[in-house]
Structure formats: structure tokens, C-alpha cells
Amino acid sequence: MPSSNLVIVGSSTGGLKILEGIFPRLPVLKAAMVIVQHITPLIDRAFVSSLQRVSSMPVCLAEEGQILQHGTVYLAPGGLHLTLVNNQAVHLAAGEKVNSVCPSIDVAMCSLARPSGSRLAGVILTGMGCDGAAGLEHVKRIGGITIAQDQKTSVIYGMPKAAAETGKVDFILSTERIADKLKELFCQ
Amino acid sequence: MRVARRTVVLTLIVSAILGAGVSLIVESGHHQASRPLQLTLALGLVILLIAFIGALVHYHYSLEQAKRNLDEAQSLALLGSWERDIPTGRGYWSDNRYRLFGLPPRSKAPDLEEFYQLVHPEDRQRIKNTVSEACRAGTGYEATYRLADDRQHRVFLSRGKVVRDEAGKPATLVGTTQDITEKLQQQRLTEDLLRNKDVFISRLGHDLKTPLTPLTALLPLIRNLSASDRQRELIDICASNVSHITDIVEKTMQLARRFPPSHRPLVWESIVLKGLVDSCIDQMSQVLASQAIEIKNLVDPALIVSADRSELYEVFGNLISNAVKFSPSGSRLNISAAPGEPVTVTVSDNGIGLSEEECSQMFDEFYKADTSRHALGSAGLGLSICRQIVENHGGRIWAVSNGKGLGTSVSFTLAQGGAS
Amino acid sequence: MSSCEGQEAIAAGAPHVMVVDDEEVIRQTMEVLLGYAGIGVVTASGSDECLALLRGGFRGVILMDVMMPGRNGWDTIREIKQAGLLRGNIISMLTAMDVPDLQMEGLQDVVIDYITKPFEPQELLASVRRYLEFFEQLQSAE
Known part of the structure; x- marks a missing residue:
């Protein structure tokens, strides 16, 4: 069954720790989960393995043309921009760095279209810089729910701050509460 | 200057009246009968004249004294005063203004063109514009400038005000010139100090965090290695004080980041x-x-x-x-x-x-x-x-x-x- | 603290953590703390020593101080990157600064975490263990 519900998570420095805090609290969600982590190609597979250890959902490195499935976690590979075609098919492309990073969260989030009859949530976690702020604004504009991590639990309160400052964030939450919120949104 | 002229006129008039009075008395002295009365009157007038001259001398002395005091005050304040007749361009400078500019005092002040030549070439045009604009508009002005060939690189502040004549036309430009070099230095120093204070606090915070690291990190380890309850108690006292210092450092840095003028702009x-x-x-x-x-x-x-x-x-x-x-x-x-x-x-x-x-x-x-x-x-x-x-x-x-x-x-x- | 007592050695012997810091007291603290937890440590006092260790074959977790005289932590990472010595290593920053550092721009994908000084021992050990697990994943993925 191709996915319709989607959670897209943008994360950077300190993200491993935060994600390792979120995943053990998550059951199998009725949504596909795409993680865009600022990462080099050198360590993206290790990142997948690390997440897999704490996740009840299968975690994989996203591949070109892959169709997203509910209850699966996809990590954007390092060094490539990830976009989604019709919110469900993975497209990977080499490209210029955006916001001085590749993969860029803005690129991934801005590729999304208004979902029809399905749920969409965008999350910005810890990290330096402002990647993801414009992306989250886009998610809000097309009818998605937007979440940014709070200052207290962020390793670096840069990206979540930039996102919060757009004024388009629905929830500013701690690591734990982000997990609770996702469960609430995608578990009934 | 006006006061002085009036005084001279007054002196002349009073002298004339007194002179006329005395000669009138001497004239009428030819009549024998009224001689003692005339003598008394003449004597009275002479005494009056002497008293008047005394007052005049006293007045002159006081004026000199006031001028000296003013000059003293001006040199203490590094201030000079001046005025300039707008139609003729003729001016007067107080002695201290000459001294400030390193010139010998003279009775006729430098004319405007000569003054502009004294100003630092980089400031000259700006001063010309400011002064001529103030004269035309009949308003006041404030301008700072340096002098050409001033080894001390002093900065002067001139404040001018246009005084109008009875017809309402700009007549005289009066004002002061002050050496504000030290004041500016103080001001710059204060601004630097404020900025440095914030840099200093964050630098201090950073430098305190380094020695706090082994204390925070190793005290629990020492506690685990210690054999007696008493030792552990003492270590706990140390540990709680270390965490107190850490908290103070953290909060102080948070506070310092928010002090003006260097605080992060609000969104x-x-x-x-x-x-x-x-x-x-x-x-x-x-x-x-x-x-x-x-x-x-x-x-x-x-x-x-x-x-x-x-x-x-x-x-x-x-x-x-x-x-x-x-x-x-x-x-x-x-x-x-x-x-x-x-x-x-x-x-x-x-x-x-x-x-x-x-x-x-x-x-x-x-x-x-x-x-x-x-x-x-x-x-x-x-x-x-x-x-x-x-x-x-x-x-x-x-x-x-x-x-x-x-x-x-x-x-x-x-x-x-x-x-x- | 139970975390200090736990001496489950992670591949004892070969050092798996490199501490790069110009402050000797920090290098010593790390050596003691990680040593007690059974984690092998090497230290470098600056950029040159760090690169020498990497050229000598060090692979593992690098804890990099940000503020160092001469070439700072960011400069050092850029050098590591240029020298092609990133592979097989995991880098986390060690910093006493409390605000995001703009010099990080462009290194987001290389630096996986931040540790702020001063730190509690459990906090540091938990982080380092996480990096070491990540490092093991990295080795098995290669």
C-alpha cells in the first residue's frame, strides 16, 4: 500500500541523540517517516543502523524511485538532495548545497504538495543555522502540522529557533513531547 | 562693546554738566554777598566730581576684574567666545579663543576666509556650508572641526547663534568654541568600556568553564572512590558549591548577552x-x-x-x-x-x-x-x-x-x- | 555514580577516543574519566597533533575543542576534510561557548554532536558511549 500519511523530520548537529530519544517512544506509526539529517555519505549507513537499534519501525537509507510505505523510516543519504514526487516517491539528486548543506531540509520539505485526505507533519529538530525554516513554513502553507523542538532539549537551538521565528510553528515541544505528539497524530 | 561705548558717552555728559556747574558758580562768585555759598557749592561739585571719577575707576577696575575672571573661566573650560557682524564680516574673539588656536591675541579677529584657512582641509568645506547656511536661514548651528597643522589633533565644537536686528534681519553671529578632545575621548572610552565589559564577561565565563570541567567531572568519581561517609559528606559540600559556581557563570553569561548596547537584536x-x-x-x-x-x-x-x-x-x-x-x-x-x-x-x-x-x-x-x-x-x-x-x-x-x-x-x- | 563504576570495556587496548584540546587540564580530565570507564583515549593539544594521529592511522571518535589558539577546532576539521582523513571517524565538538557558532557553517554534516563544558561525568560517558556505538555501526557498515 503506498503511503499517504507522512512525517518529515529535519535534523542536524545533535540529531542522533534526539532521534535516539524519540524513536524508543514511538510505536509503528500509520505514516511514512522521512528523516533529512545533515550528514556525510561516509556515515549515513551507520546512522541508519544506530536508529534501527532503537526503532520499532524498519529504518532504511532512501533510494531513488522508492515508494514510501506506512510504518517505515527513510533516511536521506548524505551528499544528495532528497525530494518527494507526489508526496510518495523518492527522488535523489546531486546538487549545489542549499543553506550550505546537502541534503537540505528546505529542499525536501518544499517538494511536498498539498496532501489530499491524508495527514502531513513537519518537524525541525536540533541544529545550527536556519535550514528547514522555509520548509516548515511551506508545510504549514499546504495544510500540514508543524513542530519545532524547544530550546531546553535542543543540543543547538539554531534551526528550531529559526523555524519558530517564522511564526508558522504549531507546537514547540521537548524531545519527549515530540514523540507523544507524533503518536497522538499518527496512531489512531 | 556696546556697554563700554555707553559708559564713555555717559562720562562725557556728566563731566560736561559738572564743568558747566563749576564755571557757573565761579562766574557768579563776582557778586560778593553770595561768596561763601558759592564756595560751598563749588567745593561740593568738586567733591562730587572726585567721587564720580572714583566710581568710574572702581567700575573700570571691576570690569577688568570681570574680564579676567571670564578669561580665567574660559581657559579652564577650554572655551572661547566670539561674535561676528554678518553684513561687514568683522569679528571679535575672546583672548582664550586665540590661545586655543595657538594665535597671539589681536584687536581685530580673523575674517571668515582667514578662519576657514585655519580649519583642517578635510573639515573646511563642511564648516563653510554650515556657517553660511546658518547665516542665510538665521538659525543656530553646531559643528565640530579640527585645525590645520594641529599637532595635538584636537577637536573643537563651535556653537553659533544668529542675533537679528530690529528689522528682523540677521545681524550678528555670536557663539562659543570649545576644545572637546578630552570629552570625546571620554565618550569613546565609555562606549568601548561598555562593549569590552560584555566581551570580558563572556571571556571570563569561558575561562571559568575550563577549570570547572575537571571539578564537575571528577568530583563524582572521587566520591565513588572514597571509603568513608565523612569524606563523601565533604565531597558533597564541594560538589554542591561547584554546581553553584557553574550556575552563576551560566546565568551571568545569559545576563551579559542581554545588556545593551551589544545585545542580540530582538525578533x-x-x-x-x-x-x-x-x-x-x-x-x-x-x-x-x-x-x-x-x-x-x-x-x-x-x-x-x-x-x-x-x-x-x-x-x-x-x-x-x-x-x-x-x-x-x-x-x-x-x-x-x-x-x-x-x-x-x-x-x-x-x-x-x-x-x-x-x-x-x-x-x-x-x-x-x-x-x-x-x-x-x-x-x-x-x-x-x-x-x-x-x-x-x-x-x-x-x-x-x-x-x-x-x-x-x-x-x-x-x-x-x-x-x- | 553507577556510570563510573560500570567498567564494561569497549574493545580495551586500542584507543577509540581522541581528545583534541589545548587545555592540559581538560585532556587529563578526559583521560581519567574515560580511562575509568574502560575507554581508550589518546590526546592531542592542537591541530598538528590531531592530524599526525590521524595520519598514523587513528580511527574512532574525535572530541574537538572549538576555541584553541592558532588553528581552532573548525579550522582543524576543515584540514581533516581536505586531507581526506574524515573517513571512519566521528566528530563531536567540545565547547565552553553557549551560543551557536557561525564558524560551523558548512560543517553541519561532519559534526554529529556538541558537548558543553563543564559536563557531568554521566552525561559525557553517555554521549561517548553513543558515539562509540555509532562508530561500531560505521565499522560494520564499511
Whole structure:
């Protein structure tokens, strides 16, 4: 069954720790989960393995043309921009760095279209810089729910701050509460 | 100058009258009968003349004295005064102005063109424009300039004012010129000091964190290795003091970051106040629950304020945790807001309460309300941070208490926001 | 603290953590703390020593101080990147600064975490263990 519900998570420095805090609290969600982590190609597979250890959902490195499935976690590979075609098919492309990073969260989030009859949530976690702020604004504009991590639990309160400052964030939450919120949104 | 001329005229007139009086008396002295009377009168007039001359000498002396005092004052103030007749361009400079400019005093002041040549070439055109504009518009001016060939690179401030004649036409330009080099240096020094202070504090904070690292990291290890309870007790004392220092360092740096002029610019946005308070309470739910403190958010959901979101969040965080600290377990906290311009937000508790003096001092750095209890684990800077944030927003913060044991209310003002 | 007592050695012997810091007291603290937890440590006092260790074959977790005289932590990472010595290593920053550092721009994908000084021992050990697990994943993925 191709996915319709989607959670897209943008994360950077300190993200491993935060994600390792979120995943053990998550059951199998009725949504596909795409993680865009600022990462080099050198360590993206290790990142997948690390997440897999704490996740009840299968975690994989996203591949070109892959169709997203509910209850699966996809990590954007390092060094490539990830976009989604019709919110469900993975497209990977080499490209210029955006916001001085590749993969860029803005690129991934801005590729999304208004979902029809399905749920969409965008999350910005810890990290330096402002990647993801414009992306989250886009998610809000097309009818998605937007979440940014709070200052207290962020390793670096840069990206979540930039996102919060757009004024388009629905929830500013701690690591734990982000997990609770996702469960609430995608578990009934 | 005008006063002097008038004095001369007056002297001449009085001398003429007295002279006429004396000669009249001498003339009438040919009549024998009235001789003693005439002599008395003549003598009286002569005495009057002498008295008048005495007064004149005294007046002249006083004038000299006043001039000397003025000159003395001018040289102390590094100030010169001057005036210039606008139609003729003729001017007068006080002695001290010559001295300031390193010129020998002369009776006829340099004309405007000569003055401009004294000014530093880089400042010359600007001064010309300023002066001619002031003369044309008949207004005053203020300008700073340096001199050409001034080895001390002094900076002068000239203030000029146009005095109009009876017809309302600009007649005279009067003003002062002051050497403000030292004043400028002081001003620059103050600005540098303020900026350096912030750099210094963050540098100090950084440098304190390095030696704090082994203390924080190794004391627990030493505790585990220690054999006796007494040793562990002592180590615990050290450890709690280390964490106190760490807290002070942290908070001081947070406070220093918010001091003007170098504080980070605020990001203004319209914020639904109730929502922000909710998420702040949400974040502190664990602390609140552990103290069994009941908190009520009474803010109108329609109320919108204009502020920097994360800074405002910090204010509520500090106010709530402060109220928790000074309220017994099982207390109630209320957060409310009165609409208006500005909006007044109030966080009130039914905790230990404060005296009037404490209310006025609680926002000062390192002030602790309960003097009998120098509790560790509180840097005493949370409320100072609140005050700095509120003041950076252009608002004010204050505390009110009905007295000891009767709870405290902290209120602060925020600008109203537009509909978001 | 139970975390200090736990001496479950992670591949004892070969050092798996490199601490790069100009402050000797920090290097010593790390050596003691990680040593007691059974984690092998090497230290470098600056950029040159760090690169020499990497050229000598060090692979593992690098804890990099940000503020160092001469070439700071960011400069050092850029050098590591240029020298092609990133592979097989995991870098986390060690910093006493409390605000995001703009010099990080462009290195987001290389630096996986931040540790702020001063730190509690449990906090540091938990982080380092996480990096070491990540490092093991990295080795098995290669």
C-alpha cells in the first residue's frame, strides 16, 4: 500500500541523540517517516543502523524511485538532495548545497504538495543555522502540522529557533513531547 | 562693546554738566554777598566730581576684574567666545579663543576666509556650508572641526547663534568654541568600556568553564572512590558549591548577552500569549508536579502581544521557576494578563511573600529574597534576566506583595500585537 | 555514580577516543574519566597533533575543542576534510561557548554532536558511549 500519511523530520548537529530519544517512544506509526539529517555519505549507513537499534519501525537509507510505505523510516543519504514526487516517491539528486548543506531540509520539505485526505507533519529538530525554516513554513502553507523542538532539549537551538521565528510553528515541544505528539497524530 | 561705548558717552555728559556747574558758580562768585555759598557749592561739585571719577575707576577696575575672571573661566573650560557682524564680516574673539588656536591675541579677529584657512582641509568645506547656511536661514548651528597643522589633533565644537536686528534681519553671529578632545575621548572610552565589559564577561565565563570541567567531572568519581561517609559528606559540600559556581557563570553569561548596547537584536512578532504560556507550563510540568504546585493560565486566548518569542519564553520560565522556589508545596500560581496598551502580565503566587523593600530590590543582580537562607543552587540572577529582557522590549517589571506569607505578584508590560 | 563504576570495556587496548584540546587540564580530565570507564583515549593539544594521529592511522571518535589558539577546532576539521582523513571517524565538538557558532557553517554534516563544558561525568560517558556505538555501526557498515 503506498503511503499517504507522512512525517518529515529535519535534523542536524545533535540529531542522533534526539532521534535516539524519540524513536524508543514511538510505536509503528500509520505514516511514512522521512528523516533529512545533515550528514556525510561516509556515515549515513551507520546512522541508519544506530536508529534501527532503537526503532520499532524498519529504518532504511532512501533510494531513488522508492515508494514510501506506512510504518517505515527513510533516511536521506548524505551528499544528495532528497525530494518527494507526489508526496510518495523518492527522488535523489546531486546538487549545489542549499543553506550550505546537502541534503537540505528546505529542499525536501518544499517538494511536498498539498496532501489530499491524508495527514502531513513537519518537524525541525536540533541544529545550527536556519535550514528547514522555509520548509516548515511551506508545510504549514499546504495544510500540514508543524513542530519545532524547544530550546531546553535542543543540543543547538539554531534551526528550531529559526523555524519558530517564522511564526508558522504549531507546537514547540521537548524531545519527549515530540514523540507523544507524533503518536497522538499518527496512531489512531 | 556696546556697554563700554555707553559708559564713555555717559562720562562725557556728566563731566560736561559738572564743568558747566563749576564755571557757573565761579562766574557768579563776582557778586560778593553770595561768596561763601558759592564756595560751598563749588567745593561740593568738586567733591562730587572726585567721587564720580572714583566710581568710574572702581567700575573700570571691576570690569577688568570681570574680564579676567571670564578669561580665567574660559581657559579652564577650554572655551572661547566670539561674535561676528554678518553684513561687514568683522569679528571679535575672546583672548582664550586665540590661545586655543595657538594665535597671539589681536584687536581685530580673523575674517571668515582667514578662519576657514585655519580649519583642517578635510573639515573646511563642511564648516563653510554650515556657517553660511546658518547665516542665510538665521538659525543656530553646531559643528565640530579640527585645525590645520594641529599637532595635538584636537577637536573643537563651535556653537553659533544668529542675533537679528530690529528689522528682523540677521545681524550678528555670536557663539562659543570649545576644545572637546578630552570629552570625546571620554565618550569613546565609555562606549568601548561598555562593549569590552560584555566581551570580558563572556571571556571570563569561558575561562571559568575550563577549570570547572575537571571539578564537575571528577568530583563524582572521587566520591565513588572514597571509603568513608565523612569524606563523601565533604565531597558533597564541594560538589554542591561547584554546581553553584557553574550556575552563576551560566546565568551571568545569559545576563551579559542581554545588556545593551551589544545585545542580540530582538525578533518581533505577534504572539498569542495564552498559547505561549501554555507551552511554557507544559515544559515545566515535571517541576510543577514534583512540588504539587497548581498553575492556572487565565490569559484571554484572544490576547495578542508583540515580543521576541524565545525571550518572552525565557521570562515566563524564570518567573514560574522563581515562584515555585519560594512557594510551599501545594501552592497555587496564577498567570493573567490585563489587555490594553501596554498589556500588563501578572504571575502571582500564594507563597512566602515579600516586604516592600524586598519587592523593590528583587530584580537587582544577586539579590536573594530570603536572607536567612542562602540556599545554594540559585544564582539569584533569574529575575535580573527577566528585567533585562522586559527592558530590552521597552517595558517595565515590578513586584507587589501584601506582606510576609501573603504571596507575591510580579507584573510586567508588553506591547500589544496586531492580529497574526 | 553507577556510570563510573560500570567498567564494561569497549574493545580495551586500542584507543577509540581522541581528545583534541589545548587545555592540559581538560585532556587529563578526559583521560581519567574515560580511562575509568574502560575507554581508550589518546590526546592531542592542537591541530598538528590531531592530524599526525590521524595520519598514523587513528580511527574512532574525535572530541574537538572549538576555541584553541592558532588553528581552532573548525579550522582543524576543515584540514581533516581536505586531507581526506574524515573517513571512519566521528566528530563531536567540545565547547565552553553557549551560543551557536557561525564558524560551523558548512560543517553541519561532519559534526554529529556538541558537548558543553563543564559536563557531568554521566552525561559525557553517555554521549561517548553513543558515539562509540555509532562508530561500531560505521565499522560494520564499511
